[in-house]
Amino acid sequence: MPRPNPFRPFVPRPDQMALAPATSGNAINGLGERAPRRARLVYWAPNPDDIPHGAMQRWFYRAAPADPEVLRLRAERQALLDAPLPPVAATPADLAPEAWTAGLDRFVAEGLADKAGVAEMRPDWAFEGQDIAEPRVVMLGVAHDYPAIATAPGQPAALEVMRQYLRGARAARAVAAWIRGQGWHARCVAGALTGPLLMIPPALACGFGELGKHGSVIDRDMGASFRLAAVLTDAPFAPTPPATHGIDAFCTACRLCEQACPPEAIAPLKQTVRGVEKWYVDFDRCLPFFNQTSGCAICIAVCPWSRPGTGPALAAKLARRADRRAG
Numbered sequence: 001m002p003r004p005n006p007f008r009p010f011v012p013r014p015d016q017m018a019l020a021p022a023t024s025g026n027a028i029n030g031l032g033e034r035a036p037r038r039a040r041l042v043y044w045a046p047n048p049d050d051i052p053h054g055a056m057q058r059w060f061y062r063a064a065p066a067d068p069e070v071l072r073l074r075a076e077r078q079a080l081l082d083a084p085l086p087p088v089a090a091t092p093a094d095l096a097p098e099a100w101t102a103g104l105d106r107f108v109a110e111g112l113a114d115k116a117g118v119a120e121m122r123p124d125w126a127f128e129g130q131d132i133a134e135p136r137v138v139m140l141g142v143a144h145d146y147p148a149i150a151t152a153p154g155q156p157a158a159l160e161v162m163r164q165y166l167r168g169a170r171a172a173r174a175v176a177a178w179i180r181g182q183g184w185h186a187r188c189v190a191g192a193l194t195g196p197l198l199m200i201p202p203a204l205a206c207g208f209g210e211l212g213k214h215g216s217v218i219d220r221d222m223g224a225s226f227r228l229a230a231v232l233t234d235a236p237f238a239p240t241p242p243a244t245h246g247i248d249a250f251c252t253a254c255r256l257c258e259q260a261c262p263p264e265a266i267a268p269l270k271q272t273v274r275g276v277e278k279w280y281v282d283f284d285r286c287l288p289f290f291n292q293t294s295g296c297a298i299c300i301a302v303c304p305w306s307r308p309g310t311g312p313a314l315a316a317k318l319a320r321r322a323d324r325r326a327g
C-alpha cells in the first residue's frame with residue numbers, strides 16, 4: 001500500500017487560477033497529436049507576454065515571499081548571462097576530436113560541471129519559430145545537493161535549484177569561453193528561462209540516460225536530480241554516444257513519482273505527443289502546484305535513481321537481469 005500523500009487533495013489557489021488561459025498547456029505541447037512537429041514554447045518564456053501562460057509565469061515570482069538569497073542568485077545569474085563572452089580567437093585551433101573531448105572532460109574533472117556530452121544538432125531540437133545555425137551542442141549537467149532537493153517542495157529545494165542553474169550558467173560560460181579562445185564560435189544556453197534549444201532531446205542523445213516517467217531525464221549517476229545547460233558551437237567535437245540502462249522499462253513497473261505527485265499529473269502509461277509515444281506529465285495539472293511551491297521538485301526527489309549511489313547499483317542490477325534473459 002502506498003503511503004498517503006500529504007499534499008492531496010490539492011486545491012489550487014483561486015488567485016492563481018484566475019490567471020489561467022483558455023488554452024491548455026497540453027494542447028500547446030501537442031498531447032494526442034499524431035503528426036510530428038516542432039515543440040512550442042509553453043513556459044519560462046524570456047518575455048511572458050509571448051506565451052498564453054505568461055500571467056501564471058509572472059505569478060510564480062510573486063507567490064513566494066521575497067527572499068534575499070533568491071534575489072541574489074537570480075541577479076547573479078542574470079549578470080552572468082548578460083556579460084559578453086570573450087572574442088573568438090583569430091586562428092581556429094586544429095584539434096583532433098579526442099582532444100576536444102579531453103578538453104571538455106577537464107571542466108568535469110575540475111568540478112565546474114558534473115557531466116558533459118556533445119550531440120550533432122538537429123532542426124527539431126529548436127523551438128518552433130527559432131533556428132539554430134550551429135551544427136553541434138555541448139550539454140552540461142550539474143547535480144543538485146540531494147539532501148537539499150529531498151526537502152521538496154519548498155524554499156530550501158527551490159534555492160538549491162537556483163544554485164544549480166547558476167552553476168550551469170557558469171559552466172556554460174566557461175566552456176564557451178574556452179571554445180572561443182580556440183578560435184571557434186560558441187554561445188551559451190542556460191536556464192531557467194528558455195532559450196531557443198530544447199534541452200532534453202540533445203541530453204538524451206549524448207549520454208545523459210533516458211526519459212523518466214516524471215518527464216525529466218534520468219542519468220545513471222545523477223538520477224533526475226540535476227539541471228542542464230548547453231553551449232551551441234561549430235567546434236568539431238566528436239559526438240558522445242547515447243547511454244541506456246534499462247530505465248525506461250524500470251519506469252513501467254515503478255510508480256513512486258505517480259503516487260508522490262500531489263496533483264496527479266504523472267500518468268501511468270506513455271502517451272502520444274507530436275507523433276512520439278513517450279512519458280508525459282500533464283502540464284495543466286502540474287503547473288498550479290509547481291507555481292504554489294516555488295518549483296515543486298517532488299518527483300525528482302522521490303525518484304530512486306536520484307538517491308546518491310543508487311543509480312550505478314540499479315543499472316548494474318538491470319544489466320545482469322538483461323544478460324540472464326539474453327543467455
Ligand code: SF4
Nearest residue numbers: 212213251254257303
Ligand atoms: S520514480 Fe520510478 S517511475 Fe518515476 S521516473 Fe523515477 S524510476 Fe521512473
Ligand code: SF4
Nearest residue numbers: 261286296297298299
Ligand atoms: S513537479 Fe509537477 S509532476 Fe512533478 S511532482 Fe510536482 S506537480 Fe507533480
